[in-house]
Structure formats: C-alpha cells, structure tokens
Amino acid sequence: AQTVTQSQPEMSVQEAETVTLSCTYDTSESDYYLFWYKQPPSRQMILVIRQEAYKQQNATENRFSVNFQKAAKSFSLKISDSQLGDAAMYFCAQSGMDSNYQLIWGAGTKLIIKP
C-alpha cells in the first residue's frame, strides 16, 4: 500500500528565513510522482512543486526546492526567503500508474510565518 507521512504538524519560521518541511513515503511502484501542495484558508489546493521519481535532479521552483532521496523514500520541501504569503497548510502527496494516478496525501504541516 502507498503511504505518505508528514511528521511535523506545525512549523514556524521568521520572515525571510529558510524552513524545511519533511515528508516520507512508501510505494512498491518504480515509476511515480511526488508533489507538494499548498492549501491556504481559502481551501484551494495549489501545486507548489513536482518531482518525477525517475529524475535524479531535485526540482526547483523559484524559492521552493526539494531534497529527493529515493533510496530513503524521503521528499522534503525547502522554502527560502519565507514570505508572509507562504503561510498555509502544506501537503505532501504521491501518485503512480498502479493507482490511476490518484493522489495519496500526508496529514499536512501548518506553516506559520513570523513577521
């Protein structure tokens, strides 16, 4: 069975500092995708960053980057130069062909930005 675990219910960071959110997963598939989604109070899930498992290079999107450790089944998100608008719930998710690419989600991490 596929599982995604986020062990940090809440994280806080000073504005302009860097924060890392942790995620581990388990899957029997060899080809899969990993995602970080952001959910602000408006409820709308917004894709932050995506990683294809077959790519060794870590994905980056502006201030957001991941540390993908395939052997360890770890997929952490680093947010650099944190901004007040980054405050939200962050969810790690996984998908694969065997499960019709449905997203399997972690429990989420609430990110608080201190001004």
Place this chain on the structure above:
Amino acid sequence: GAGVSQTPSNKVTEKGKYVELRCDPISGHTALYWYRQSLGQGPEFLIYFQGTGAADDSGLPNDRFFAVRPEGSVSTLKIQRTERGDSAVYLCASSLQPGVNEQFFGPGTRLTVL
C-alpha cells in the same frame, strides 16, 4: 472559464437527507478526481473518472455514495441518507491526462450534516 469550479461552496443538511455536489472541470480535461478532506487531515481519494466512465471507485466509503459524469465534463457526487460522519470538504480535481499532467483543484464544497 479558467479553473475548476464547484457548487455549492457550502452545504448544510440534516441527517438522513440526500445531497448533490457539482464539479465543473477545466474544459478539455479528460481525467476527473473526487477527494474528501476531513477536518485537520489530508484529502482521501474517492473516485476517478476517465471520460464518462468511473475508472476507479475504490475510495467510495459505502453504497450511499455515488458519482456520475454523463457527458465527460461536469461531474456530480451524490450522497444518500447523509450521516454526521459525512461532514467534510469535498474536493474535485481535473487533469488533461492522468499521470504527468498536474491535477488542478476546485475550491471545494464544505458539507455539514447536522
């Protein structure tokens, strides 16, 4: 029509009633997913449509839940004999094709069963 839309935004109903939740995906997106998000938790998969057919309904919790997508576009999630435990945010997502393409989410419908 930019994104995925869901109606209603909020729905309050009484235990035992029937409800319908609607999802309008992005035009041209063949894949449509429904998820349920209980308070303080991550979403859970309910059902996946590829075109008009339900390709995977393994996440539906019981036979009170049913979903349709008759013309391969709009989808309706139907819940019969609602129970208090059905209270959650119901999220809909669509993608151009399943797999590499991003799933775009609607704002969700918050269902409250009294």
